[in-house]
Amino acid sequence: MPQSTRLAITAASGRMGRALIQAAVARNDLQVTAAIGRSGAAYLGQDAGQLAGVQPLGVPVTADLAAAIAQVDVVIEFGPVAAALAHVTTCLQHKTPMVIGTTGFLPEQQDTLKAASQHIPLLLAPNMSVGVNVLLAFLPAITRVLGEGYDAEIVEAHHRHKVDAPSGTALALGRAVAQGRGVVLEEVACMDRNAISGPRQDGSIGFATLRGADVVGEHTVWLAGAGERLELTHRAASRLNFAEGALRAAHWLSQQVPGFYDMQDVLGLKQGPVLPFSD
Numbered sequence: 001m002p003q004s005t006r007l008a009i010t011a012a013s014g015r016m017g018r019a020l021i022q023a024a025v026a027r028n029d030l031q032v033t034a035a036i037g038r039s040g041a042a043y044l045g046q047d048a049g050q051l052a053g054v055q056p057l058g059v060p061v062t063a064d065l066a067a068a069i070a071q072v073d074v075v076i077e078f079g080p081v082a083a084a085l086a087h088v089t090t091c092l093q094h095k096t097p098m099v100i101g102t103t104g105f106l107p108e109q110q111d112t113l114k115a116a117s118q119h120i121p122l123l124l125a126p127n128m129s130v131g132v133n134v135l136l137a138f139l140p141a142i143t144r145v146l147g148e149g150y151d152a153e154i155v156e157a158h159h160r161h162k163v164d165a166p167s168g169t170a171l172a173l174g175r176a177v178a179q180g181r182g183v184v185l186e187e188v189a190c191m192d193r194n195a196i197s198g199p200r201q202d203g204s205i206g207f208a209t210l211r212g213a214d215v216v217g218e219h220t221v222w223l224a225g226a227g228e229r230l231e232l233t234h235r236a237a238s239r240l241n242f243a244e245g246a247l248r249a250a251h252w253l254s255q256q257v258p259g260f261y262d263m264q265d266v267l268g269l270k271q272g273p274v275l276p277f278s279d
């Protein structure tokens with residue numbers, strides 16, 4: 001039987017950390033061999049499976065990725081930005097591939113990730129679900145065909161605990177629209193409207209953020225033309241979609257050479273989908 005891919009799950013106590021452990025125990029080609037938590041947390045030493053509400057795994061949660069990394073083929077990171085960057089340094093030291101789902105990296109922090117990917121396989125994706133990634137793949141072609149007469153607005157809704165806005169997925173959707181129009185998102189993004197903000201700027205890509213209770217994650221791309229509106233919506237009903245995508249990515253990444261990858265690579269969407277109106 002082929003050896004299973006050994007995983008470290010960081011931020012193991014988080015919503016995504018627990019979903020990852022739950023999803024991993026359902027697969028026999030992957031094995032959680034390390035679970036990392038916040039230094040000083042009360043749950044350190046607890047079994048990772050029990051922390052996630054599944055069967056005991058015989059893997060105690062520790063705060064030290066470096067001490068555990070020898071037993072690991074891939075690190076899966078859904079922790080805060082600062083913790084993720086510290087773990088990148090550890091992965092670099094040990095040449096361990098890394099799947100990162102954390103959102104909210106600043107441009108210079110993304111550059112750090114890209115630099116690391118020259119030495120290790122590193123996958124960064126703001127959304128690991130198949131549905132969002134298919135939408136990301138089709139959106140450039142859709143917006144290119146619609147042309148200039150359609151105003152693009154991106155609306156996202158998440159739970160009340162989310163710390164970054166707009167979501168990483170919303171920004172990626174904005175980038176896909178911008179790509180279809182041949183423009184740079186940062187030059188056309190409209191992040192807030194208040195007071196007398198004036199009429200809509202031609203060609204701008206607007207963002208609106210909603211936060212409430214336990215919403216897992218919802219994204220809508222509005223493409224509003226004269227007399228009609230196309231709305232493309234993805235709704236996540238559970239975090240297992242993201243977790244299963246991240247596990248699929250980890251398995252795939254364990255077989256790659258150093259490089260900077262995303263979920264489009266894993267799903268074979270990088271060349272763009274074949275559409276009747278593709279170039």
Ligand SMILES: NC(=O)C1=CN([C@@H]2O[C@H](COP(=O)(O)OP(=O)(O)OC[C@H]3O[C@@H](n4cnc5c(N)ncnc54)[C@H](OP(=O)(O)O)[C@@H]3O)[C@@H](O)[C@H]2O)C=CC1
Nearest residue numbers: 011013014015016038078083101102103125126127128242
């Ligand atoms: N790419 C994707 O598909 C998805 C990405 N995400 C992203 O994943 C990230 C996490 O989301 P979510 O799981 O909801 O977040 P949570 O708030 O549920 O979890 C945060 C985790 O980080 C840990 N943590 C907090 N501070 C530190 C620290 N200083 N050092 C180490 N660990 C720390 C927490 O530990 P403790 O419990 O001890 O405080 C907890 O385990 C976000 O960036 C989110 O946007 C989320 C879903 C899908």
Ligand SMILES: O=C(O)C1=N[C@H](C(=O)O)C[C@H](O)C1
Nearest residue numbers: 103126127162167168169217
């Ligand atoms: O914080 C979350 O929960 C989520 N974050 C990701 C993002 O910022 O896009 C993905 C998902 O929507 C859930």
